[in-house]
Amino acid sequence: MRKRSPKRLVIVSNRLPISIEWDNGKPRARHSSGGLVTALGPIMRQRGGLWIGWPGSVDKVDLGRLIPASEKPNYGLRPVWLTSDERDKFYLGFSNEVIWPLFHALQTVCNFDPEFWTMYRRVNRKYAQVAKRHAGKDDYIWVHDYHLILVAQELRRTGVTGPIGFFLHIPFPAPDIFVKMPWRREILEALLEYDILGFQTVQHRRNFIQCLRNVIGDVGLEGKGHVLRLKVAGRRISVGYFPISIDYDQFASEAGAEAVSEMARNVRQQLPDRQLVLGIDRLDYTKGIPYKLDAFRNALLRYPELRERISLVQVLVPSRADIAPYHDLKIEIDRLVGAINGEFTKSGWIPIHYIFRHLDRVELLALYRAAGIALVTPLEDGMNLVAKEYCVSSVEEDSVLILSEFAGAAVQLQRHALIVNPYDRDGVADAIHRAYHMPQEERRQRMHRLRRSIQDQNIYEWVDDFLLAGAASAPRLPATSKPVRKAARR
Numbered sequence: 001m002r003k004r005s006p007k008r009l010v011i012v013s014n015r016l017p018i019s020i021e022w023d024n025g026k027p028r029a030r031h032s033s034g035g036l037v038t039a040l041g042p043i044m045r046q047r048g049g050l051w052i053g054w055p056g057s058v059d060k061v062d063l064g065r066l067i068p069a070s071e072k073p074n075y076g077l078r079p080v081w082l083t084s085d086e087r088d089k090f091y092l093g094f095s096n097e098v099i100w101p102l103f104h105a106l107q108t109v110c111n112f113d114p115e116f117w118t119m120y121r122r123v124n125r126k127y128a129q130v131a132k133r134h135a136g137k138d139d140y141i142w143v144h145d146y147h148l149i150l151v152a153q154e155l156r157r158t159g160v161t162g163p164i165g166f167f168l169h170i171p172f173p174a175p176d177i178f179v180k181m182p183w184r185r186e187i188l189e190a191l192l193e194y195d196i197l198g199f200q201t202v203q204h205r206r207n208f209i210q211c212l213r214n215v216i217g218d219v220g221l222e223g224k225g226h227v228l229r230l231k232v233a234g235r236r237i238s239v240g241y242f243p244i245s246i247d248y249d250q251f252a253s254e255a256g257a258e259a260v261s262e263m264a265r266n267v268r269q270q271l272p273d274r275q276l277v278l279g280i281d282r283l284d285y286t287k288g289i290p291y292k293l294d295a296f297r298n299a300l301l302r303y304p305e306l307r308e309r310i311s312l313v314q315v316l317v318p319s320r321a322d323i324a325p326y327h328d329l330k331i332e333i334d335r336l337v338g339a340i341n342g343e344f345t346k347s348g349w350i351p352i353h354y355i356f357r358h359l360d361r362v363e364l365l366a367l368y369r370a371a372g373i374a375l376v377t378p379l380e381d382g383m384n385l386v387a388k389e390y391c392v393s394s395v396e397e398d399s400v401l402i403l404s405e406f407a408g409a410a411v412q413l414q415r416h417a418l419i420v421n422p423y424d425r426d427g428v429a430d431a432i433h434r435a436y437h438m439p440q441e442e443r444r445q446r447m448h449r450l451r452r453s454i455q456d457q458n459i460y461e462w463v464d465d466f467l468l469a470g471a472a473s474a475p476r477l478p479a480t481s482k483p484v485r486k487a488a489r490r
């Protein structure tokens with residue numbers, strides 16, 4: 001009997017892993033950054049397939065020509081082109097002024113403009129049309145994240161019956177928050193058109209099921225463990241939690257490379273005789289940056305011996321500058337950094353080194369290596385890959401992770417990180433103090449265990465786990481896993 005070829009993976013996400021930037025009227029292709037691309041990039045490089053998304057420009061260009069041959073991915077790229085109106089109302093509007101704040105439990109930031117919803121539906125249809133055009137009957141379509149909740153529903157409308165999976169990278173909120181959404185029923189009904197829904201944590205899945213009960217009606221659940229079968233409104237789908245991860249081997253080896261080690265040494269030489277506390281955050285109100293700055297100031301007040309002994313290196317990556325709350329947040333952060341530096345700076349010591357730009361990969365890894373403490377304190381976060389990357393990059397296993405209890409990553413890392421409530425300025429200050437004084441042996445033990453835990457649940461396990469869970473609907477998808485040498489670990 002002839003074997004059927006394995007299914008091809010088709011990823012549909014808001015952005016492609018390649019972005020177009022305009023420099024003096026000339027387009028340039030660069031790698032996109034962000035958690036989704038960090039996580040899915042290695043998967044696609046390893047198994048091939050097709051990636052559908054927006055390249056970030058409202059002017060069309062020939063992507064194929066723009067990407068240098070040496071940088072061409074070994075998987076296909078299919079752009080979805082958005083107009084400026086679509087970008088404004090779908091991407092900046094509904095995605096980032098409605099779903100993003102609401103799902104991060106910040107409903108007061110939401111702008112529930114009905115025009116945004118109309119455009120969200122229209123643009124989801126557009127993504128679905130591109131997917132329908134380019135995905136074969138036997139392909140497995142895997143839709144990602146909050147921008148594209150309606151894609152399966154749109155595909156079903158055009159007659160697509162094959163399996164479609166969805167993974168939500170951000171939190172799913174509790175019912176009392178979710179019900180503020182004027183289109184709550186439509187959103188839930190659209191999610192039920194997928195065959196499998198993946199969340200980052202068990203809490204996010206619990207919230208989703210509770211929202212179904214409150215808004216749609218009776219929910220039947222079968223099974224136990226991280227994937228359940230759910231029956232609601234005549235639909236049967238799988239719902240699971242799949243904490244996302246990173247490519248451990250790739251991060252560890254890149255972080256240990258000579259160029260990174262040298263840059264890390266330079267950073268330490270330029271800021272000698274002190275411990276560096278690192279913050280790397282996209283400019284976003286969910287990341288809790290003003291609270292972090294306030295807690296850092298509090299640490300300098302509560303523990304004066306830390307003055308001249310620690311410096312915070314706060315990297316702020318520009319993001320969504322066209323949305324008012326982001327613009328206001330940037331002004332607030334600038335002001336706070338200026339005020340703290342003005343208050344404490346002494347000859348030879350600046351408390352906060354502030355970088356407002358996108359770092360290249362070597363710079364990013366060098367900062368991970370150079371900093372003895374990371375301060376990752378989001379107010380709410382689906383997972384937070386910076387926390388995992390920091391640990392894996394700590395090849396000497398001598399650093400300390402301070403992590404918010406409201407990051408999805410805390411579920412996995414809580415035993416060996418210092419867990420804090422980002423709203424508790426005394427608690428965060430105490431954690432900074434404790435990290436600073438933590439003996440080498442305790443640092444080593446904690447970091448060793450953090451790294452092993454991330455190695456055990458790397459990104460290849462994550463994708464296999466998701467695809468296996470959807471196996472009933474996608475029986476011929478091959479596994480991705482790189483061999484994991486569990487026995488070799490201590």
Ligand code: GDG
Nearest residue numbers: 033034035036038169317358359361381382383384385386
């Ligand atoms: C969403 C969810 C979830 C950051 N600055 C630079 C840079 N980065 C890279 C980091 C990391 C990624 O961006 C950020 O990932 P996060 O996970 O922290 O956050 P989101 O982008 O908001 O991602 C999140 C994630 O999806 C995955 O499911 O964890 O909760 O919100 O990889 O390294 N990379 C470079 N320069 C920078 O300046 N090169």
